[in-house]
Amino acid sequence: MCGACTVHIDNKPVRSCAFPISALGSSKVTTIEAVSGRAADAVKAAWIANNVPQCGYCQSGQIMSAVALLDTNASPSRQDVDVAMSGNLCRCGTYPRIRAAIADAAKALA
Numbered sequence: 001m002c003g004a005c006t007v008h009i010d011n012k013p014v015r016s017c018a019f020p021i022s023a024l025g026s027s028k029v030t031t032i033e034a035v036s037g038r039a040a041d042a043v044k045a046a047w048i049a050n051n052v053p054q055c056g057y058c059q060s061g062q063i064m065s066a067v068a069l070l071d072t073n074a075s076p077s078r079q080d081v082d083v084a085m086s087g088n089l090c091r092c093g094t095y096p097r098i099r100a101a102i103a104d105a106a107k108a109l110a
């Protein structure tokens, strides 16, 4: 429900807690530890610049969803961001900083 466990399966964000290993087949799994590329670099830099995390619990999932969004849409609208991030909850309420970081990452990718 919270999205904290989000990983990429074949470059798409997936909640690993609800994805049976039997359905994985030969798909590629990427975790927060290995996510890389232009969008990932831009998101990580923007996350640091915007001082996004508070407790940190949700942050790996937030970053994975943000990277997946910017990998497919480098210039997302506010609605695109809200839809893409809707499966990631933050109990600390860091949503304004998350949105700011995604906007900064998109600018860096432009």
Ligand code: FES
Pocket (backbone or CB within 6 Å): 053, 054, 055, 056, 057, 058, 059, 089, 090, 091, 092, 093, 094
């Ligand atoms: Fe604490 Fe998101 S930073 S739950």
